[in-house]
Amino acid sequence: MDLLLRGITHRYGATEVLSGIDLAVSEGEIVCIIGPSGCGKSTLLRFIGGLERPDEGEVLLSGPVPSGSLNPLTYVFQDFALLPWRSVEANVSLVLEDHPLSAAEREEIVADVLERTGLSDFRKALPRQLSGGMKQRVAIARALSVRPAVMLMDEPLSALDSQTRELLMDDLVALWQRERFTACYVTHNLAEAVRLGHRIVVLSRRPGRIRTIVEIDRDLGAREAGDPKLDAVQRELWQLLRDEARAADREIADDVA
Amino acid sequence: MDLLLRGITHRYGATEVLSGIDLAVSEGEIVCIIGPSGCGKSTLLRFIGGLERPDEGEVLLSGPVPSGSLNPLTYVFQDFALLPWRSVEANVSLVLEDHPLSAAEREEIVADVLERTGLSDFRKALPRQLSGGMKQRVAIARALSVRPAVMLMDEPLSALDSQTRELLMDDLVALWQRERFTACYVTHNLAEAVRLGHRIVVLSRRPGRIRTIVEIDRDLGAREAGDPKLDAVQRELWQLLRDEARAADREIADDVA
Amino acid sequence: MTSLDQMSGGRATGESEASSETLRPVPYRGGGFRPVPIRLIGPLVFLAIIALWEAGSRSGVISNLVLPAPSEAFEAFSYLVESGQLWRHLSASLQRLVIGWTLGTALGIAVGLGIGLFSLARAGLLPLVSALFPIPKIALLPLFVIWFGIGEGSKVATILFGSFFPTVIATYGGVDNVDRTLVRMGQSFGLSWWSIVRKIILPGAMPAILSGCRISASIGIILLVAAEMIGAEYGVGAYILMAGSLFATDQLLAGVAILSVLGLIVSWLIGRLERWLLAWRG
Amino acid sequence: MTSLDQMSGGRATGESEASSETLRPVPYRGGGFRPVPIRLIGPLVFLAIIALWEAGSRSGVISNLVLPAPSEAFEAFSYLVESGQLWRHLSASLQRLVIGWTLGTALGIAVGLGIGLFSLARAGLLPLVSALFPIPKIALLPLFVIWFGIGEGSKVATILFGSFFPTVIATYGGVDNVDRTLVRMGQSFGLSWWSIVRKIILPGAMPAILSGCRISASIGIILLVAAEMIGAEYGVGAYILMAGSLFATDQLLAGVAILSVLGLIVSWLIGRLERWLLAWRG
Amino acid sequence: ATAFAADKITVGALRFTSHAPSFIAFERGYFADEGLEVSFEFFQAAQPMAVAIASGDVDFGITAISGGLINLAEKGAIKVVGGALQEEPGVDGQMILVSKAAFDAGLTSPAGLKGKSFGITQTGSSFHYIAHKIADKEGFDRSEITLRPLQKVGAIIGALKTAQIDAWAIVPHIAKPLAAGPEIESIGMVADYIPDYQVTTVFTSTANTKDKPDLVKRFLAAFSKGAADFNAALIDKTTTDEDAEALVQLLHKYVYNDQPYEKAAPSIRNGAMRVNEGAKLNMTSIADQLDWFKSEKLVPETVTMELLVDPSFVETN
Numbered sequence A, B: 001m002d003l004l005l006r007g008i009t010h011r012y013g014a015t016e017v018l019s020g021i022d023l024a025v026s027e028g029e030i031v032c033i034i035g036p037s038g039c040g041k042s043t044l045l046r047f048i049g050g051l052e053r054p055d056e057g058e059v060l061l062s063g064p065v066p067s068g069s070l071n072p073l074t075y076v077f078q079d080f081a082l083l084p085w086r087s088v089e090a091n092v093s094l095v096l097e098d099h100p101l102s103a104a105e106r107e108e109i110v111a112d113v114l115e116r117t118g119l120s121d122f123r124k125a126l127p128r129q130l131s132g133g134m135k136q137r138v139a140i141a142r143a144l145s146v147r148p149a150v151m152l153m154d155e156p157l158s159a160l161d162s163q164t165r166e167l168l169m170d171d172l173v174a175l176w177q178r179e180r181f182t183a184c185y186v187t188h189n190l191a192e193a194v195r196l197g198h199r200i201v202v203l204s205r206r207p208g209r210i211r212t213i214v215e216i217d218r219d220l221g222a223r224e225a226g227d228p229k230l231d232a233v234q235r236e237l238w239q240l241l242r243d244e245a246r247a248a249d250r251e252i253a254d255d256v257a
Numbered sequence C, D: 001m002t003s004l005d006q007m008s009g010g011r012a013t014g015e016s017e018a019s020s021e022t023l024r025p026v027p028y029r030g031g032g033f034r035p036v037p038i039r040l041i042g043p044l045v046f047l048a049i050i051a052l053w054e055a056g057s058r059s060g061v062i063s064n065l066v067l068p069a070p071s072e073a074f075e076a077f078s079y080l081v082e083s084g085q086l087w088r089h090l091s092a093s094l095q096r097l098v099i100g101w102t103l104g105t106a107l108g109i110a111v112g113l114g115i116g117l118f119s120l121a122r123a124g125l126l127p128l129v130s131a132l133f134p135i136p137k138i139a140l141l142p143l144f145v146i147w148f149g150i151g152e153g154s155k156v157a158t159i160l161f162g163s164f165f166p167t168v169i170a171t172y173g174g175v176d177n178v179d180r181t182l183v184r185m186g187q188s189f190g191l192s193w194w195s196i197v198r199k200i201i202l203p204g205a206m207p208a209i210l211s212g213c214r215i216s217a218s219i220g221i222i223l224l225v226a227a228e229m230i231g232a233e234y235g236v237g238a239y240i241l242m243a244g245s246l247f248a249t250d251q252l253l254a255g256v257a258i259l260s261v262l263g264l265i266v267s268w269l270i271g272r273l274e275r276w277l278l279a280w281r282g
Numbered sequence E: 001a002t003a004f005a006a007d008k009i010t011v012g013a014l015r016f017t018s019h020a021p022s023f024i025a026f027e028r029g030y031f032a033d034e035g036l037e038v039s040f041e042f043f044q045a046a047q048p049m050a051v052a053i054a055s056g057d058v059d060f061g062i063t064a065i066s067g068g069l070i071n072l073a074e075k076g077a078i079k080v081v082g083g084a085l086q087e088e089p090g091v092d093g094q095m096i097l098v099s100k101a102a103f104d105a106g107l108t109s110p111a112g113l114k115g116k117s118f119g120i121t122q123t124g125s126s127f128h129y130i131a132h133k134i135a136d137k138e139g140f141d142r143s144e145i146t147l148r149p150l151q152k153v154g155a156i157i158g159a160l161k162t163a164q165i166d167a168w169a170i171v172p173h174i175a176k177p178l179a180a181g182p183e184i185e186s187i188g189m190v191a192d193y194i195p196d197y198q199v200t201t202v203f204t205s206t207a208n209t210k211d212k213p214d215l216v217k218r219f220l221a222a223f224s225k226g227a228a229d230f231n232a233a234l235i236d237k238t239t240t241d242e243d244a245e246a247l248v249q250l251l252h253k254y255v256y257n258d259q260p261y262e263k264a265a266p267s268i269r270n271g272a273m274r275v276n277e278g279a280k281l282n283m284t285s286i287a288d289q290l291d292w293f294k295s296e297k298l299v300p301e302t303v304t305m306e307l308l309v310d311p312s313f314v315e316t317n
């Protein structure tokens, strides 16, 4: 299933947030979206997932929904969005409960995804007992349980400390190598983008426009820290973003009463 | 002024957190302390700043306190620790108000540090109006205003997004080049450690012990992204930490009622 | 060892369904769960209720015994205004309210700070406060009369006691909730104990203290009626009690409406105070 | 442009002070601002107060008119127990409390959810609730008698009204405070509206609802006295009122102590409920 | 008449000697004789009794004419149908009391009440009426007597004992023991200021007077028999001592039942005031009271004697 964005433009009140975004995401591809703070990355992702509607433009799907997919467009959130009052397995089972599945089927799916994400030992744990990394793994297990066609990931690693981030990046790469999932991956982190993205979409400051799209044709599995080519891409991206990042950083929030 | 840690050992209840830490920090040196989550880095820093007392061992100072230093051991916190009800200048002035300074002197110091940190335009802003990067700059300005002999920095950049982190790392390097301040810099982030540390102290999992100390003799100003030597150090550190980081990540918190 | 790379079969093998190859928009599934203000509905509902009520009273559906017509209550109110009694009742009540509430709140903040800051005060006073808080002040009226007389003393005392306890609870809760890293920051910069209390703890607890004030003010207003049970010639509570004993339901409703408006005004005032003192919250 | 690299002169040029070259420990400046529980102090304070009071009463420093001795109040209580009246009063009050509070809380949660979820309900009902909340129930007693009779009706209604409003406010506040990303998560997984309300909104608002229950329960207990002003032969409130009208201060204190203990028990029960329902908070 | 289908009625009562006729009629079967199955509903104060009759919870009540009662009558809810307690020369009636402190300071006769404070339960209560009638008779302005509403008789007693109020007036069974104590003095009789004062009346719901006049008549008949027994035993003292004793014992079931008999009996005897024969109603006194309420704007001008009283059941004058 492919995704197609056409002329997405959006305003919140008087401030234009996104302006004329055209983008195609094809099956099996990870598209990273980077840009300075407040340029509308999260907003764009909400449009793609149908959680909000743009003022102008449209988000289109083409191709058949993979059979068995319970929720073709599935999010992974920055802050995990786990229900703190449900155990790990109940958090996963939550998103299956509204689908016509028997208790046994549900049970089986939950066991399967927890097994596959290495969380079987943590079935009964509550979110507060888990480290950030494990929480995000639970969120990924939950996303996998509905067999998504496209994963929409909004800075999934930025709430984690950098060592955990490294671990999870490895996991995501390994996951992609097996599953070849499609993903829109929003991040601030250029190292993540060059590590995980087949294409990297660079947005400008608000109103977000596409400044450039960088393609990295090195296989995900073959990307290593210290690879000069990737380092070069990363430096280049940083050159592009640096001034805008500084400007975004020095922005003073309007006094909302 | 030098710092000397001798045989620091500490327990919280039944869990031993730190065990036999010996360390010397000499003037003008940045010592980075890295280690997996929960290994006692922040606890160690609290001992150094005199906010807590270790069960065993002692933290000693040698050499004269630099004249004019109002607060020789000064913290920069991960979450900025700005008073949300005070403007930028009032947050800085807070730490001067208990010292015998005239209003004019205080005013002058505040203006001076804000000028030096590029915050003059933000004097009247409230913390909530500032981006994370600017908030941490205010915290640094506040720390500078008391003319510290040693800066104690507990993950000062880890609450920031990665682009802002890059910007602030550049700023810190530039600052050190001018001021040659002494610092204990706790971090999770190996890239930060190899960028900012003259020496890197690697702690083991809880109970934290010093596993190794890596010295990097390249000048701070000359360190650049993509430097193969630094990359090698970083990879080596990651090899050291990886398994422990994974183990720390998979730790389940005790059910505290 | 186990990690994401052990995953397999995450996506079902793609047997394409009946769906077309054509483009289709993503389904919208957001929105909701965020009530938006609708203007005019509030006043309209009020007006509608009053109009219906008036119509019911006039037509006799609502017996005069059960509920007087709003117009009658309004007439009673007009009479109060015209005869100048309103101001007399209001000023008597306001004076009691202001004195009792101010004293109760000030004492409450002081004791609450003590409980919030000192282990000994917490261990000694908190159980006492918890035990005394749920005592209905109205039950103590006979004792208050002995202790404070039937003059202003017992009335002010009733309101004072009523506003003291919620303020204590709110204040110490607020102190407990002040971000401890801010306190550690203060210590790490060598601020004195008193500076930390004044500049960090107190402003940090201010939101909780103010919401305690909101509660204690409405308790104070509610207690006006109980306070003015004894020996009060004037006062809104005394007026209501008189209306109740005469079964003058129109006056009763007028008096109750006055209290309700008084409550709204006080709550609005505290809202202003909050906006001013807590402007930093944005 | 401006950035940290413009700094200079951050440290004063190092004229070494009189201080020695020897090692010295870092000064300790932490600790405090975290009251720790001290065991036994609470009960000790209670005992001390009661002992002093008893001594004062016996020695005549505290006149019997001003305050009866604790032993007298305890005697009155013993008499209540022995004569079997305690249970009669308590059961009458408890019945009213349980029925009134349960109904009030249930209605309050329902209306609070409505206000929290629907724009129309919020716009229409919230101003109404805000206007009716501060009305002292005691003022409405005469009307309650007409509306609900002098039997259990008016007593239950008083408690019902008293617990309804705080529950509404707490519930809608709780709904407002449920993390919106959790709701968006639910929507993004295609959960139905009803599932989101049941599985996300309601548990998320539960802490606030429970603390609303705590408040409404203590209000219910406080209102017992007011509720039993009307035609109640039995009930703790009626007992207190009778004692008050006879100036039997020993019985009055015994009754007040019963209410206070009742309040502590109810608050403890709600604490248990919280620990059970909110175990996930740890 | 044995009751096949006795009419069930509820009678509101206070645990006061003034309600004795109802208790006697119940205990001695006079109600049953009239085919009435009576149950009592006890109140702490008179005012809620009127409201309870209006709300239909109670059928008959006996209390003083209060503002609340008149206002309920004005709303068409209740009607006075008979008289009960009346001040009568020669029988101990309500007494005017002052605190010892006020007495020592020279308040030794009701004429001195000008500028003094007077305890009342609530605005529009009989105490309020009495205070103003004293002012009228003594010739000073009503507003020169400061009224202190204290809600409850107990609170007034406390305030008087501690000299927080100067004066009060109350029925003899409460007044006598108080005046005997050290803190309070008696300075006069209410009867001197309000001749033939109809202190309490029998009242019922308007619906009863219209739809069940027969029921009202039967109630009043039984009540009158009780009143006759009461007057004979405790006022006129025409019965044997044993009979009087038996009556007091009967009343002790209802009045002062939380005290031992020895203590209660004198109080019961002290409290005896005449209850009108045949529940006769003194219309003059009632008209005077109504006029006073109107003049104080405590009740609307529109209330008439017809609205307040249904004189068709008993003898009036």
Ligand SMILES: Nc1ncnc2c1ncn2[C@@H]1O[C@H](COP(=O)(O)OP(=O)(O)OP(=O)(O)O)[C@@H](O)[C@H]1O
Pocket: A012, A013, A017, A035, A036, A037, A038, A039, A040, A041, A042, A043, A044, A188, A206
């Ligand atoms: N619901 C909303 N109403 C009004 N303004 C909004 C809303 N959501 C976002 N915005 C504004 O739109 C702009 C873009 O927000 P968005 O969250 O999409 O940015 P972002 O690129 O994800 O930023 P970040 O990198 O900080 O996550 C911001 O200025 C934000 O304040």
Ligand SMILES: Nc1ncnc2c1ncn2[C@@H]1O[C@H](COP(=O)(O)OP(=O)(O)OP(=O)(O)O)[C@@H](O)[C@H]1O
Pocket: B012, B013, B017, B035, B036, B037, B038, B039, B040, B041, B042, B043, B044, B188, B206
């Ligand atoms: N005041 C305290 N009381 C009890 N235990 C504590 C306290 N402070 C810290 N700990 C425990 O001591 C251990 C070390 O904590 P510390 O915060 O020093 O670790 P850290 O290395 O800074 O971790 P992180 O990388 O997550 O910041 C942790 O297990 C923590 O739970």
Ligand SMILES: [Mg+2]
Pocket: A041, A042, A043, A154
């Ligand atoms: Mg975002």
Ligand SMILES: [Mg+2]
Pocket: B041, B042, B043, B154
């Ligand atoms: Mg730490």
